[in-house]
Amino acid sequence: GQNIDQPTEMTATEGAIVQINCTYQTSGFNGLFWYQQHAGEAPTFLSYNVLDGLEEKGRFSSFLSRSKGYSYLLLKELQMKDSASYLCAVKDSNYQLIWGAGTKLIIKP
Amino acid sequence: NAGVTQTPKFRVLKTGQSMTLLCAQDMNHEYMYWYRQDPGMGLRLIHYSVGEGTTAKGEVPDGYNVSRLKKQNFLLGLESAAPSQTSVYFCASSPGAGDQETQYFGPGTRLLVL
Numbered sequence: 001g002q003n004i005d006q007p008t009e010m011t012a013t014e015g016a017i018v019q020i021n022c023t024y025q026t027s028g029f030n031g032l033f034w035y036q037q038h039a040g041e042a043p044t045f046l047s048y049n050v051l052d053g054l055e056e057k058g059r060f061s062s063f064l065s066r067s068k069g070y071s072y073l074l075l076k077e078l079q080m081k082d083s084a085s086y087l088c089a090v091k092d093s094n095y096q097l098i099w100g101a102g103t104k105l106i107i108k109p
Numbered sequence: 110n111a112g113v114t115q116t117p118k119f120r121v122l123k124t125g126q127s128m129t130l131l132c133a134q135d136m137n138h139e140y141m142y143w144y145r146q147d148p149g150m151g152l153r154l155i156h157y158s159v160g161e162g163t164t165a166k167g168e169v170p171d172g173y174n175v176s177r178l179k180k181q182n183f184l185l186g187l188e189s190a191a192p193s194q195t196s197v198y199f200c201a202s203s204p205g206a207g208d209q210e211t212q213y214f215g216p217g218t219r220l221l222v223l
Contacts, residue, residue, distance in 0.1 A: 004151065031209065042113075042199060042214035043152075050209070087151070095206040096167070099151030 002026045004100035006088050011106045016078050020086050020103045022071045028093025034062055034073045035087040037102065043087055047073070075105075083107045110135055113215035115200050121221045122190045130185040130218050132200030140203045141183040142167075142212065143175060145196040152199065158183055159206070190222045 004024045012018040024032070031050040035043040049055055049064035049071060061074040073086055085102040092098055113134045122128055132141065139160050144152040154167030158177040172194060174186045183202075187194060197219050201212040 008149075033211070040217075042216050044214070045211045048209055048211070089152075096154060097152075097212065099153075101149055101151045 002090075002092060002098045004088055004090060004098055006086075006100040006103045008101070009104045009106065011108060012075075012078055014078055014080060014107055014109050017074065017076050018078060018105065020073045020075070020088075020105065022073070022088035022100060024069050024071070024088070024090045024098075024100075026090045026092045026098055029066060030091040030093070030095055032062075032064055032071050033089045033091070033097065034060075034071075035089065037085045037087055039084070046086075078107050080107050080109070112136065113200055113202055113213055115198075115215040115218050117218060118216065119219045121223065122187075123223055124191060126190050127186070127188050128190065128220075129187075130198055130200075130220075132183045132185070132202075132215055133181055134183075134200075134202040134213070134215075135181065136202060136204075136213065137180070138202035138204050138213075139180075140206055140210075141177065142201040142203075143173070143183065143185045144199045144201065145169065146199060146217075147196050155185065155198075190220075192222045194220065195222045196220060 034046040037043040047062040054063045059076045087102045088100040089097045142157040143155040156175040161180040200215040203210045203212045
């Protein structure tokens with residue numbers, strides 16, 4: 001079966017750095033996506049990785065290791081507005097997105 | 110551009126009632142999707158469409174039907190609602206299904222079936 005694992009919840013301090021991990025087992029791989037979802041709102045696109053390595057976008061970076069079936073999202077200089085759920089999703093061999101359950105990130109002052 | 114819109118935002122149904130959820134997008138996207146989101150679970154694909162007049166089943170299609178008569182609209186129908194269909198329903202669209210094609214989501218419809 002297909003499976004995406006992420007921690008259920010994480011807590012971090014404003015101004016700090018947090019790393020959210022995602023491991024996956026899917027039938028095929030055509031890219032990995034990270035989305036942000038604030039409570040009661042729609043998911044919004046954050047980043048995309050298809051090759052191994054680090055993609056940086058301002059305060060957010062995403063890393064991929066295809067051989068390990070592993071990705072992480074790194075958030076720097078945390079702000080209160082970063083409190084949200086972060087969803088990891090993998091595009092499988094049928095180009096369908098398989099979604100993790102999401103990691104709820106709580107930022108404390 | 111409004112992006113992806115969904116109506117209604119919230120609905121309460123009794124078991125056995127029917128309803129239709131409407132999704133509209135103004136980005137001229139070919140692909141449209143219906144997902145459900147339940148606590149502790151990832152988004153699950155119900156049905157999707159790769160173009161006007163086409164539909165296909167996703168991971169959890171039972172109890173739902175869809176139609177894509179116009180490119181900009183994707184309708185999700187519940188013929189006889191059940192409490193297990195209580196969920197948040199998200200519609201999404203994308204230009205295509207290629208590697209980098211990002212899905213854009215609507216604001217969601219919260220459905221409670223009593």
